[in-house]
Each structure stands twice: as structure tokens, then as C-alpha cells.
Amino acid sequence: MASSSANPIVQLNDVHLTLASTAGPVNILRGIDLDVMPGERIGIVGPSGSGKSTLLAVLAGLERVTSGKVQVAGADLNALNEDRLALWRRSRVGIVFQSFHLIPTMTALENVAVPLELAGATDATEHARAALAQVGLAQRETHYPAQLSGGEQQRVALARAVAPHPALLLADEPTGNLDGSTGHAIIDLMFGEAAKLNSTLILITHDENLAALCDRVVRIEDGKVKSIENRTQQAAD
Numbered sequence: 001m002a003s004s005s006a007n008p009i010v011q012l013n014d015v016h017l018t019l020a021s022t023a024g025p026v027n028i029l030r031g032i033d034l035d036v037m038p039g040e041r042i043g044i045v046g047p048s049g050s051g052k053s054t055l056l057a058v059l060a061g062l063e064r065v066t067s068g069k070v071q072v073a074g075a076d077l078n079a080l081n082e083d084r085l086a087l088w089r090r091s092r093v094g095i096v097f098q099s100f101h102l103i104p105t106m107t108a109l110e111n112v113a114v115p116l117e118l119a120g121a122t123d124a125t126e127h128a129r130a131a132l133a134q135v136g137l138a139q140r141e142t143h144y145p146a147q148l149s150g151g152e153q154q155r156v157a158l159a160r161a162v163a164p165h166p167a168l169l170l171a172d173e174p175t176g177n178l179d180g181s182t183g184h185a186i187i188d189l190m191f192g193e194a195a196k197l198n199s200t201l202i203l204i205t206h207d208e209n210l211a212a213l214c215d216r217v218v219r220i221e222d223g224k225v226k227s228i229e230n231r232t233q234q235a236a237d
Contacts, residue, residue, distance in 0.1 A: 008035040008038075009036055009037065009038045009073055009167060009168060010035065010200070011072075012032050012034045012058075012069065014068045014069070015031070015032040015067075015069070015070060017054060017064075017223075018066045028051050029054060029055060029223045030224050031223075032055065033225065034218065034228075036200060038167070039200055040200055040216065041191065041194065041216075042200075042218060043205060043210065043211030043212070043218070044202065044203065044204045044205075044211075044220060045204075046219055050220045050221050050222060051220055052204045052220050053204060056202070058077075059168070059170060060093055060095055061080070061085040061089050061093070074092070075088050075092070091119060091166075093167070093170060094160075094166035094168070094169045094170070094199070095161055095169075096154070096169070096170070096172070096174045097172055097174070098172055098173040100153045100156070100157045101157065102153055102160075103145075105144070107141060107143060108132060108140050108142070108156045111145070112128035116163055116164060121164075127163055128159070128163055129141065130163075131159040134162075135156075135158055135189055137156065150178050151182035154175075154177075154182075155189065157174075158186065158189060158190055158193065168199065168202070169193075171190060171204065172204045173206070174205075175187060175205070175210070176206075187210060201214075212231055215231055216228055217229040217231060
């Protein structure tokens with residue numbers, strides 16, 4: 001739940017992103033304004049091609065904007081070069097992708113330990129082991145991704161994302177490749193882990209029922225914020 005007295009962890013002001021193409025410039029984001037408070041759970045929904053995943057990439061420092069203010073987790077992302085962005089992302093942001101993005105030649109434990117080792121943690125393996133246990137995979141530490149089900153792979157990906165205790169947890173269609181019951185289990189884990197860490201959760205989804213679990217639902221169309229619905233207020237009413 002958001003803190004009413006804190007400063008926003010995400011501040012986007014008049015954010016534009018235009019990409020070149022053979023047919024001319026393509027406007028992906030067209031003036032996005034969004035503030036997110038620490039501890040909030042935000043669902044971002046919209047049709048395919050509306051700019052949702054691009055917006056998430058901007059928040060993660062993976063995509064640079066053409067213009068506008070991008071202040072995320074204590075950093076002005078426009079002011080950071082690629083090396084400093086990588087350092088910032090490593091310590092402040094966890095990302096869960098639809099297609100898992102696990103390293104196939106590494107065990108579950110090794111996959112989770114990678115970001116911790118890159119951050120210089122001396123006890124990376126123990127932290128990774130604890131993170132795997134949190135998502136119910138203590139018995140799968142030595143298994144490789146190909147030996148795991150889709151749901152288990154996404155649990156490993158979630159453990160990897162939360163192991164460094166990020167201030168911001170980003171998820172891009174995290175249940176898109178999973179069946180319904182497995183997807184629900186992953187979502188329960190994700191919300192639970194975010195709450196334990198007091199991490200802010202920003203979730204992209206096509207699932208309206210999933211979005212409705214969030215504190216606010218941000219609807220994106222044609223690269224613009226169409227509406228923002230306060231689900232917490234609606235539930236209270």
C-alpha cells in the first residue's frame with residue numbers, strides 16, 4: 001500500500017518516445033504523465049501496440065525517451081549513461097518477463113544468484129537459496145530451466161527479480177505463457193513478495209481481473225494515458 005507522506009518513486013512528466021523507421025518517425029509514447037507512490041501496486045492495461053511494454057522499458061532504464069522527465073527510484077534516468085544505468089538497475093529494479101529469460105546453462109540457484117553476484121554480494125548463494133525457498137522451489141536448486149515447468153521457470157524468474165530487494169518490481173505479462181491456475185499462483189507470489197519487501201509493483205497485463213487487484217489501473221491508448229482508475233477507492237466505496 002502506498003505511503004501518503006513519501007515522495008513518488010516514479011515521476012514521468014510529458015514523456016515522449018519517437019523511433020525512426022523507413023516509413024518515417026513513429027511516435028510510441030506521446031506525452032505520458034504518471035506519478036507512482038512507494039508501495040503502490042499499479043496495473044497498466046491497453047491494446048497491443050499502445051505503448052505499454054515501451055513504457056515499462058523506459059521505467060527500467062532500458063529505453064531512452066526522446067523528451068520529458070523520467071525520475072525513477074531516486075535517479076534522473078535521462079542524466080545517466082549506460083554504465084550508470086546498469087548499476088542503478090542492478091540495485092533498485094527487479095524485472096519479471098513473460099518469457100522468463102533464464103540462462104539455460106545455469107541451474108535455478110545460479111540464475112537467481114547472478115544479479116546478486118554482479119552487485120558484489122558476498123553471500124549471493126545464500127540469498128539466492130533463500131529467495132528460491134520463498135517461491136517454493138528449495139528442492140529445485142540444481143535443476144536447469146529445461147528441466148522445469150513453465151510455472152517453475154517463472155518462479156525462478158520472480159526469485160531472481162526479488163532477491164536483491166528492489167525498490168521497484170516491474171512485470172511484463174508475467175502470466176502470459178502460463179495456464180490459469182499456474183498464473184494465479186505466480187500472481188499471488190508476486191504480490192506477496194512485493195508486500196514483504198515493501199516494493200512498488202508495476203504490472204503490465206491484458207487481464208482485467210488481474211489489473212483489478214492493483215491499487216490503481218492505468219489505461220494506455222495510442223501512447224497516451226487514457227484514464228487512471230483508483231481501485232482502492234472503488235473497493236472502499
